[in-house]
Amino acid sequence: MHSNLPVDASRIAADIEALADITEPGRPWTRRAFSPLFLEGRAYVERRMRDAGLETHIDHAGNLIGRRPGKKGGGTLIIGSHSDTVPEGGRFDGIAGLIAALEVARSLADRGIELDHDLEIVDFLAEEVSPFGVSCIGSRGMTGQRPDAWLTRMADGRSLAAGITEVGGDVNAAKARTDIKGFLELHIEQGTVLEREGINIGVVTAISGITRIEIVIEGRADHAGTTVMPFRKDALVAASEIVLAIREAGLELSKTPGHFTATVGEFEIEPNAANVIPSRVRMLIDARAELREDMEVFCTHLDTIAARTAERWGVTIAAPVRISDVVATPCDPQVLAILEQAADGAGISHRRMASGAGHDTGWMAKVAPAAMIFIPCKEGRSHCAEEWAETDDIALGTAVLFEAVQDMDRRLSEES
Template sequence: MKSNLPVDATRIAQDIEALSEITEPGRPWTRRAFSPLFLEGRAYVERRMKDAGLETHIDHAGNLIGRRPGRKGVGTLMLGSHSDTVPEGGRFDGIAGLIAALEVARSLSDRGIELDHDLEVVDFLAEEVSPFGVSCIGSRGMTGQRPQAWLERMADGRTLADGIAEVGGDVTTATARDDIKGFLELHIEQGTVLEREGINIGVVTAISGITRIEIIIEGRADHAGTTTMPFRKDALVAASEIVLAIRETGLELSKTPGHFTATVGEFAIEPNAANVVPSRVRMLIDARAEFAGDMELFSAQVERIATQTAERWGVTIAAPERISHVVATPCDAGLLDILEQTAGRSGITHRRMASGAGHDTGWIAKVAPAAMIFVPCKDGRSHSADEWAETNDIALGTAVLFEAVQEMDRRLSEES
């Protein structure tokens, strides 16, 4: 590891370790949004923000913000991620980026570096899917993109609006931020590209779009022992062929420029009895694409696969239905340039890549310049208890953030 980094790797490791200890007993690393443990973790983060000289508050959307005033008050540069976790698997996902942002603020103060812009370190509320069944609640709320209907969603006898109030927010005072001049987020890759290629930093070009497509196959229930093989209308056999065809289609699209994945993640069979030929299957496809054109090609191919499979097996397949569709969000070209130049000057290896997962950056990027960097994680594991990232890798990424935020500040000041 480089010995002359402008950030303190020891502090980073200590904070990540301290947060990892705030978890449900026997369920590492579980600290879900809106839980007492989440509030305990937040209290720790807020103490560390105050130790760094940051002014802290909870905004209307329930985000914890540590603010470092700038010399000129000409807008806000923002860094951050999230402190909530998925069940049994979130030691670094979100936490690494949040602590990296905090370390940038501390390192600026250590060196007496003042920015023209205000600097905010943000712990976004509920980036992961929350007990209310929705995610990125804080970043959507901050930017005016949280659906009003969400506030009435129920969990544990309370509405989402109640939950936001319990963490210190106030949805009745909601106003969308319009002062954000730039946002950066560090995150573990949650994949194997950086580790496999031996590269320090991933410069994220876009947050891939996510489309979910439902397919329902209607066959015919028959006796498994007496109905001869040629005369069956087996919904599961047809569904199996579709699953394999979706994988092959996804593999072909993944060979083109840009990120693409396709997964059948939900699958239900009826009547689900050992001695009955399956009569109905429902499956849900999760497809993710960096480029909208790839998603349209995939959707068209899914329709063809469904039609051909229905004809071949004598089953009925309704037109595949898009249950949800979120287009890809590109990161800001100017910030990508700053990140690449910063890494290059420091001799830190880097490559461009898209994110296949969703992040708060995707919502901030819809209203302000935003970008991300990835750092390697062991074996690409994430959302599991085995999730791990080396402190040295996180520190290198934090060093890039440290230099990049100063370059952002300088360029924006020159433009204004």
């Protein structure tokens, strides 16, 4: 452990443990957005914000905000993450970043350090996929990027608009923030790179774009016991070849400088009967790329794979369809440099890397200079009860945020 860190690791550990105790019985660690337990967790965070001398409120988008006024104003720096979890998910995903942000505010107060600009610690509403089927509700709402159509989505007999109202928001007062001058977020890596390489901090260059692609294979249903093997039009056999080809393409593209993954995550087979040759298969591919050119190469290759497979197995495969297509969001180069300088100054090892998962940073970065850092997590496990991050690693990341937010504040003052 590095000595003389400007943050208190014991406070970080105590707050994370306290939130971990607020969970559904027998389902560690479950505190889904819009649930009573979520509100209980938020109440705890709000108390800790007030203990740190922060002014608290819920904004129109349902985000919990702890504000520390600056000496001069002129804009706001934001640090934060989220307190909601996936079902039976981890106790560090989001929570580590939120408590790290709170600890930055506490450490500034401990040292009597006043920033020129306002500082906000934010618990974003519903970063994880919510019961309403959508995610990053708070960060999209804060920045004016939440689709209006989302407000009528229903779950548990209520609309999303009603859910936001229940947590203290006000959809009728929605207005995109224009005062945000910078954003930082700490998060567990949710992968094994930092752990494998023995590196303390990942400086995140971009939030990878996500493209979801549907492929439908039409074969012919026939009797499984009487149709001889050479004359079958088995949709599942063709689909199996495509799945393996997708893996091979993903492996090749993962060797390029940018982050790339491809996964067949949804798979449906018809008629799904033991004695019938499969007549139809639908699959949905989740492909993620840091570099747009890698995604275009993959999609072009997928078209070729589909055509080749249809011809080989005598089935019909329509051209793959992009169901959704979100390009990568790069982090701000100057903020990346600030984070690296902060790590260097504290003797903390670091490397650049992309995020394969989505985060609130991806939406904040569209409206203000933003970046995030990763800290190691055990065996890369995440979104599961076994998720674990060491307090010492979280404290090192928090120390980087502590130095970086002061540097960002100084630079903004110099530019004004």
